[in-house]
Amino acid sequence: MPVPATPPMLSEADHEALTDLYVRGTPENTLRAYERDLIYITAWKAARFGAALEWPEREDVALAFILDHARDLRDAPEDDRPRLVAEELIARGLRRGLECPAPSTLDRRIASWRAFHRMRNLPNPFEAPLVRQARAKARRAAARAPAPKSKNPITREVLMRMLDTCRGSVRDCRDRAILLLGWASGGRRRSEIAGLMREDVDLREFEPKGVAWISLVETKTTQKGETPRLVLKGRAARALVHWIEVAGIEEGPLFRPVSRADRPLKRRLTPEAIHQIVRRRLELAGYPRGFASPHGLRSGFLTQAALDGAPIQAAMRLSLHRSMAQAQRYYDDVELTDNPATDLLD
Known part of the structure; x- marks a missing residue:
């Protein structure tokens, strides 16, 4: 996962200590989620824009991420760019299908992306008014009853x-x-x-x-x-x-x-x-x-x-x-x- 940014006044040893502090102070489950989300986000941007992640990321990239994950792509034209990207991610085992991901999944990935910016002491693009509004609309449009984590309880x-x-x-x-x-x-x-x-x-x-x-x-x-x-x-x-x-x-x-x-x-x-x-x-x-x-x-x-x-x-x-x-x-x-x-x- 991204490591904390190094302020100019910190020595290399202090930077290593800060990185270690972040790792020890973050629950293991969160670290694993960060790793999975970073892999997904990196692969999505490479497929969508042919480029690596930037720090801070551009607002148009953040907006495209929301739009690509806020609609069902099963009925999209075969040459639709978001659909082609989704199919590439499916082939790599990073995405399950072309249907609209669960809002909770999108929320978690955005939360991870925001956290990566905080670690680097950078402003994140998801705070931009247009991006925030698009995220709110996407959440409302995709609202559904949460699926149970287990199909049946083990009574x-x-x-x-x-x-x-x-x-x-x-x-x-x-x-x-x-x-x-x-x-x-x-x-x-x-x-x-x-x-x-x-x-x-x-x-x-x-x-x-x-x-x-x-x-x-x-x-x-x-x-x-x-x-x-x-x-x-x-x-x-x-x-x-x-x-x-x-x-x-x-x-x-x-x-x-x-x-x-x-x-x-x-x-x-x-x-x-x-x-x-x-x-x-x-x-x-x-x-x-x-x-x-x-x-x-x-x-x-x-x-x-x-x-x-x-x-x-x-x-x-x-x-x-x-x-x-x-x-x-x-x-x-x-x-x-x-x-x-x-x-x-x-």
Whole structure:
């Protein structure tokens, strides 16, 4: 990603320290998003204008970026320039199709582009009145209901069927611990699960109380040092302790790849590996391909909390949702006839 600009008064060592500060002070997920967006933006401009990015970028380039991504190109003439550019990006695996991208996708890429300008201490072209107005109009024109991150929630019933596919191997032991921790600790994101270290697990209360405490360094909604500890109890705590004992993990990454010989390796699992584990267990449990994504653990936890009548505030203490309105959506998705409040009289 672009590195911070070097003011004339900074030495080379200070510039390196500033760059390191930016990297350490930016969440890993954001860094990965910056990298993907920079690759896309660079490829788009090269295909559209035959030129490299400029710092600061020109306003006409920013406006063209908005216009190219604010309409459906499937019906555009075959020689339409934005369509030709889109087809080139599709061929390179950088774009999915010719249809209008989701507004959230365009918003994120523009936000990254703006951030790159801030890093270089430069004005960005998206602040120009005409460009700002075009972005507002594009957002309104493309407004649509947000698509769920997981097609279906992984409720308790679904989770139990997935756990039934975990038998006695080391791999099964690991997957059982991942699924139960990811669900029971409030619906953890796959990046949060993959990022856990053995040092983040406190088992001092496991023997007397059957409780394990989990410390997340940071989440999407919390900063380092501000994330409260999360608790695992009962079956979820036992599954986690069993995995730690079977794998002999004393330090380092908590969840690791397992070899074909059914032996845990030393490196950590990636977030993509968590995705594959969830998908595989769903398919083994008899669910169709694409039934749910890893975010289904998060949506499933909140959906089950609503079904069981748990107060939303209690659920949010584990899910760490910052917005009541956002968490409320999962409660609203529960069928009215399944809402415990409908049984108050009987």
